[in-house]
Amino acid sequence: MIQIIVNAFVEKDKTGAVVEVLFASADQNKVQAKYEELATQYPENYLDIYSLPLDTDLNTLDHYPSVFIEKEEFEESSNLSP
Template sequence: MIKIIVHAFIENGQVGVVEVLYASPDELSLSKKMAELATQFPNDYLAIYDLPLDTDLNKLDHYPSVEIGKEEF
């Protein structure tokens, strides 16, 4: 299993963007990167997700995703 950091934001006030910025199995490395990204993107959504390998993610109860409303497109 690894963990990923997901970053979501509205670009140019019009387009919703969701991106995976970092992936690692190492908790310390992940914590350091999350702190760095939180400083870099203080107004954006950042989340850490567990990402099991060799798994169909949409069959899990919860998987890396961010809801963006129609008005944000």
């Protein structure tokens, strides 16, 4: 089992949110210490700790880290040329 810390925020002057994984560890004490540090560093952001079993299809779990993207936004980004 590992735990990840997810950080979500809206960038200044933007209409969408950024969701990022900031830390991952199998050591629960390290995760808690890092969470407290990040909560102080980013007091306005949404932070959460997710516990994730290894070698598991996360799609089969009731709740797992995910991001909702509007259909229009997805279509715009998938049409960009490399």
